[in-house]
Amino acid sequence: MTKTNGGFEPVFCTVVPPHILDKLAQHEDPALANPARKTLERDAYERTHRRLTTVIGAPTVAPPAGAAADKPHRTIYDARHHTDLPGKKVRAEGSDPGKDATVNRAYAGLGATFELYLKAYERHSIDGNGLPLNASVHYDKDYNNAFWNGEQMVFGDGDGEIFLDFTIPIDVIGHELTHGVTQYTANLTYFGQPGALNESLSDVFGSLIKQYTLGQTAVEADWLIGAGLLAPRVTGKALRSMKEPGTAYDDDVLGKDPQPATMDGFVRTGRDNGGVHINSGIPNHAFYLVASALGGNAWEKAGQIWYDVLTGGALKKDALFADFAALTVTAAKARFNEGEELQAVLKAWEQVGVPTSS
Numbered sequence: 001m002t003k004t005n006g007g008f009e010p011v012f013c014t015v016v017p018p019h020i021l022d023k024l025a026q027h028e029d030p031a032l033a034n035p036a037r038k039t040l041e042r043d044a045y046e047r048t049h050r051r052l053t054t055v056i057g058a059p060t061v062a063p064p065a066g067a068a069a070d071k072p073h074r075t076i077y078d079a080r081h082h083t084d085l086p087g088k089k090v091r092a093e094g095s096d097p098g099k100d101a102t103v104n105r106a107y108a109g110l111g112a113t114f115e116l117y118l119k120a121y122e123r124h125s126i127d128g129n130g131l132p133l134n135a136s137v138h139y140d141k142d143y144n145n146a147f148w149n150g151e152q153m154v155f156g157d158g159d160g161e162i163f164l165d166f167t168i169p170i171d172v173i174g175h176e177l178t179h180g181v182t183q184y185t186a187n188l189t190y191f192g193q194p195g196a197l198n199e200s201l202s203d204v205f206g207s208l209i210k211q212y213t214l215g216q217t218a219v220e221a222d223w224l225i226g227a228g229l230l231a232p233r234v235t236g237k238a239l240r241s242m243k244e245p246g247t248a249y250d251d252d253v254l255g256k257d258p259q260p261a262t263m264d265g266f267v268r269t270g271r272d273n274g275g276v277h278i279n280s281g282i283p284n285h286a287f288y289l290v291a292s293a294l295g296g297n298a299w300e301k302a303g304q305i306w307y308d309v310l311t312g313g314a315l316k317k318d319a320l321f322a323d324f325a326a327l328t329v330t331a332a333k334a335r336f337n338e339g340e341e342l343q344a345v346l347k348a349w350e351q352v353g354v355p356t357s358s
């Protein structure tokens with residue numbers, strides 16, 4: 001793999017996994033199949049384009065001089081249903097909300113993400129150094145996805161048949177931006193188990209951003225990723241469930257949520273970068289178990305342990321589940337000594353079938 005600017009691997013992470021879009025693309029109703037097919041083609045193009053630009057060396061965006069590190073620096077662009085990025089600038093930091101609810105949700109979601117990382121973990125933006133947060137909304141037509149392209153967020157409006165506006169779930173915004181945090185820290189390889197850990201960390205912090213914004217405890221949280229994103233005709237509540245992986249949807253068009261909750265259900269596949277959006281259910285569920293066992297606000301203890309592992313420097317880019325699990329044990333001891341936190345971590349990994357001594 002080619003080294004890129006700053007030593008980062010090329011990153012292109014979409015929120016809707018290919019197994020869902022593949023299934024949709026094969027539907028006999030063109031109103032369902034066409035947007036999915038177009039979205040897959042667009043994703044393939046963006047993925048290739050991203051690889052090329054990162055290899056050549058994308059320009060790094062520095063925070064503006066004088067910008068305070070404890071304040072976000074957000075810019076929202078409107079792609080106006082085209083695919084040229086970023087599009088027309090429609091909202092800058094500190095400006096009042098406009099008429100477009102999509103623009104306002106994107107702005108608020110970037111702010112909520114910045115806020116959780118700063119308030120809970122003293123992290124200054126995605127790179128830890130005040131990186132400006134840019135997002136483009138209304139990307140393409142009927143585009144059924146949202147992604148972080150290594151530099152910015154991009155949101156589609158959805159086709160309205162299966163997916164609604166991708167700025168609706170705040171955890172989806174947090175999920176995508178957390179791919180940026182991972183890119184700047186552990187930089188987990190986006191394939192197989194390290195890829196599933198990369199996906200899981202985005203779900204964990206995406207959900208925590210939602211919980212922090214709503215002021216919810218672990219018990220009150222829904223632990224869903226993408227609630228509100230599925231159109232009313234779909235039988236399902238979200239894209240994924242951390243509480244009960246495999247139960248987020250069961251629909252005649254989308255099929256059934258394929259996520260396992262434990263290693264017994266681990267899926268071996270060449271699709272989806274080796275099942276990164278599928279096997280992420282296992283570490284997702286481990287996090288949910290730790291957070292529920294400890295109670296209170298999940299970002300304070302469980303989230304702190306996971307954050308310490310992500311940013312602590314010991315997590316290798318090709319880490320397996322067991323490597324990650326062992327590091328959460330170390331982090332729990334380092335942060336909270338041998339108390340209930342450590343016991344919760346050990347028990348959670350045992351419950352999902354991942355050994356903690358690798």
Ligand SMILES: [Zn+2]
Pocket residue numbers: 013014015175176179199202
């Ligand atoms: Zn992702």
